[in-house]
Amino acid sequence: MDDRTFRSAMGKFATGVTVITTLLDDEAHGMTANAFMSVSLNPKLVLISVGEKARMLDKINETGTFAVNILSEDQKEFSMYFAGQIKEKRDFEFDWVSEIPVIKDALANIVCKIHSKQIAGDHTLFIGEVTDLVIRDGAPLTFFEGKYGKIVNAEQ
Template sequence: MNSGAIESRQFRRAMGKFATGVTIVSYVNEARPAAMTANAFMSLSMDPPMVLVAARNPSRFAGAVGAGQRIGISFLREEQEMLSRHFGGQPDLQLASPFRLDLAVPVIANALVQIVAKVHNVFPGGDHLIYTAEVERLEEADGRPLLFFSGKYKQLHALDPLECWKDHASLL
């Protein structure tokens, strides 16, 4: 166990071993849709329904979004990796707009989950800002999530639970 100062490269590598889903956090900036890829997302509260998102400070998002504003959060499907790359700093200039509006907030069309939330508070957290937001709208669909692990995109390969039980039962 490292008891001294933690090197940023080691910290980044270790945190990368925590598998996450991939979200696109969207907002309106100068009357146009804007977005960023984020995996620093989590549910925060069930009552009221709230979520938490962290954004690098400074970033365009941090400069444009504050308390009282609405944001969109879209959980990506495994076939939407190109959107994650596009909004994560590798823009595809040929990409058509992937947005649809919900309560005048851009969300990713055909995403696994689409959330519209109103920012409640913004807190400093090291080199990031932490946004807490109350969920106002929520839509979900079936599909497989896009995952991120150890600096790479991954796909979920799970067995059908009914098949798993059947396999174990046949061993008895």
């Protein structure tokens, strides 16, 4: 199968949208990712997947820490910016949890230290041990077939 067919098949899986953040040299860095999952309750572990060409790869390797910010339905601009879809420079004001920059008003800010990592094809899988978190009410930003969306609650 070709790459386009594979990507199309993977796009059939609806996901939430996250921005991965870290702090390096007193500067906040972010990267949009929808490759995120919970791994374990005891210990509390999550997994993110970072491409070998992503600038964030070296930053996470160097800092050993990252935060997963689960975006709300009103935070599409954050996703687009940190995915490189918005080219002009934006100055976002971050919140801070355990000295890690996090996206303000995200549904969840999950702060992690690297527990382990595994190179898998053209990505590195980081398993993070959750060291702190903040949660908020709201509805998630979604991603399906290459498009952003929102969850619509249908009355039963």
